[in-house]
Amino acid sequence: MTKREIKRGDIVKIRKEWLNPGEDESITYVVLEERGDSHVLVQALGTGLPLAPTYVYDVAWIEYVGIVPSEIFE
Numbered sequence: 001m002t003k004r005e006i007k008r009g010d011i012v013k014i015r016k017e018w019l020n021p022g023e024d025e026s027i028t029y030v031v032l033e034e035r036g037d038s039h040v041l042v043q044a045l046g047t048g049l050p051l052a053p054t055y056v057y058d059v060a061w062i063e064y065v066g067i068v069p070s071e072i073f074e
Contacts, residue, residue, distance in 0.1 A: 004064050006031060006040055012062040028065055029055070 006012060010031045019025055029042035035056065042062070043054045 006034075006059050006062065006064060008032065008034055009068045010064055011045070011066040011068060012040075012042065013065050014057070015061055015063055018061040029062070030068055 008031050011028050012031060013025070013028050014023075016025060028045045030045055031040045032043050032054065033041040035041065038059050039056050040059060040062070041054060041056050044052045047053065
């Protein structure tokens with residue numbers, strides 16, 4: 001089985017081995033932008049904050065959870 005390529009609109013979470021001690025492993029993120037160098041810009045989902053935090057992660061640190069329907073994300 002080949003590894004699925006992470007792309008814009010995907011829902012991802014941080015792999016357990018990359019979490020800090022005590023960090024919530026249930027937080028999910030939406031991929032906002034693919035960076036050409038194996039990194040992606042993600043935004044946290046369900047934070048309740050007016051401006052959700054965004055981060056840049058190496059794709060090796062995240063795993064695919066699902067996809068945002070295109071009519072919602074576009």
